[in-house]
Amino acid sequence: MRLLCGLRSCHCCDNFSMKIRLVLLALCLGCCGGMLADSPETVIKVVVTNQFDKPVPNAEVMLDFLGSRQITKIGRKKRIHWEVRTNQEGKAHFPPVPEGSVRLQVNAKTYQTFGEKIDISGEEKLVEITLERPQKQYSAHPPLKPAEKPPKK
Numbered sequence: 001m002r003l004l005c006g007l008r009s010c011h012c013c014d015n016f017s018m019k020i021r022l023v024l025l026a027l028c029l030g031c032c033g034g035m036l037a038d039s040p041e042t043v044i045k046v047v048v049t050n051q052f053d054k055p056v057p058n059a060e061v062m063l064d065f066l067g068s069r070q071i072t073k074i075g076r077k078k079r080i081h082w083e084v085r086t087n088q089e090g091k092a093h094f095p096p097v098p099e100g101s102v103r104l105q106v107n108a109k110t111y112q113t114f115g116e117k118i119d120i121s122g123e124e125k126l127v128e129i130t131l132e133r134p135q136k137q138y139s140a141h142p143p144l145k146p147a148e149k150p151p152k153k
Contacts, residue, residue, distance in 0.1 A: 041096035042120045046127045048090045048106055055090025056131055059108035063094055066101040066117065106131065 044063065048056045065080035086092045099121045106114040111131035118127060 040099050040121075042099055042122055043096050043124045044094040044102070044120060044127065045124065046086070046092040046094075046104070046106075046129060048086050048092070048108070048129045048131060050111065050131055051133065053130075055086070055088065056108050056111065057086055057088045057090060059086045059090070059092075059106055059111075059131070060084075061086060061092040062105045062107075063097070064103040064105075065097050066103055104129075110134070 046061050048059045048061070050056055061084050063080075063082045080097055082094050084092045084094065097120070101117060101119050103115065103117050104127060106129055108131055110133065112134050114129050114131055118125075
């Protein structure tokens with residue numbers, strides 16, 4: 001094997017090939033670094049009230065991250081899901097999530113479930129939710145007759 005300096009094993013040639021490898025690695029990392037950069041994040045705050053504008057404490061608030069506006073996606077999608085409860089003032093806070101679309105769902109006793117897809121951007125997003133009382137349920141079927149008593153022996 002003939003190397004640049006004409007010797008079979010030369011330290012200067014080994015150093016030269018190592019330098020080339022390091023330069024190529026730095027170029028690859030520099031090119032890919034922009035694609036792997038984190039997308040901007042948004043802090044989501046939720047305020048839950050009832051139809052009388054009173055806070056709803058202890059309501060379950062669920063957030064699912066659906067996707068971002070980022071064009072290049074590398075690797076597997078990271079699933080983001082949080083479940084928190086509102087405090088006595090009806091407020092809930094989530095850790096920062098990437099900008100994009102989220103599904104927000106709110107469940108509370110004696111109220112209808114709320115669900116909505118929301119686009120988020122910016123540093124902070126305040127979502128105000130008003131829960132309604134459940135509506136009366138109607139049936140297309142006539143009411144059931146009471147069960148007959150079994151015959152006595």
